Amino acid sequence: MSAEGFVRAATLSDLEEDVPLRVELAGVPVSVVRTEDGVFAINDICSHANVSLSEGEVEDCTIECWLHGSRFDLRTGKPSGLPATRPVPVYPVKIEGDDVLVSVTQES
Numbered sequence: 618m619s620a621e622g623f624v625r626a627a628t629l630s631d632l633e634e635d636v637p638l639r640v641e642l643a644g645v646p647v648s649v650v651r652t653e654d655g656v657f658a659i660n661d662i663c664s665h666a667n668v669s670l671s672e673g674e675v676e677d678c679t680i681e682c683w684l685h686g687s688r689f690d691l692r693t694g695k696p697s698g699l700p701a702t703r704p705v706p707v708y709p710v711k712i713e714g715d716d717v718l719v720s721v722t723q724e725s
Contacts, residue, residue: 621720622720622721622722623709623711623718623719623720624642624643624718624719624720624721625716625717625718626640626642626647626649626658626717626718626719627640627649627716627717628715628716628717629651629656629712629715629716629717630715631717632649632650632651632656632717633651634651634652634653635650635651635652635674635675635676636650636651636675637649637650637670637671637672637673637675637680638650638671639661639669639671640719642719642721643721643722645660645721646660646661646662646669647659647660647661647708647719647721648660648661648669648670648671648680649710649717649719650675650680650691652675652678652691654678654692655710656710656712656717657678657691657692657707657710658707658708658709658710658719658721659680659689659691659694659705659706659707659708660694660705660706660707660708662705663682663684663685663687663689663701663705664689664696664701664702664703664704664705665682665685665687665696665700665701665702665703666682666684666685668682668683668684670682670689670705675691678690678691678692679691679697682701685700685701686698687699687700687701689701689704689705691707692707693707694706694707708720708721
């Protein structure tokens with residue numbers, strides 16, 4: 618882990634556009650998503666039901682929980698519809714060359 622808390626989560630070539638990639642960083646489950654707007658890292662566990670968000674679909678910079686259909690903004694973690702009412706953490710992302718670095722020690 619670097620001094621700033623950033624660790625390598627994936628490479629850009631690992632990420633298909635709008636297809637979540639689940640990784641575990643320092644014991645934290647993270648969904649890394651590449652969209653036309655950039656690369657985002659969001660906690661992989663839905664705040665409504667304890668299920669993996671990376672199994673859901675990505676559309677318009679949101680990720681959908683496959684179980685009940687709540688959508689979370691990849692930039693803010695805020696839910697955009699019920700049944701979820703609590704946001705999920707999002708994490709800072711840096712791109713260095715082909716490496717995607719994420720800091721799970723800092724929330725955005």
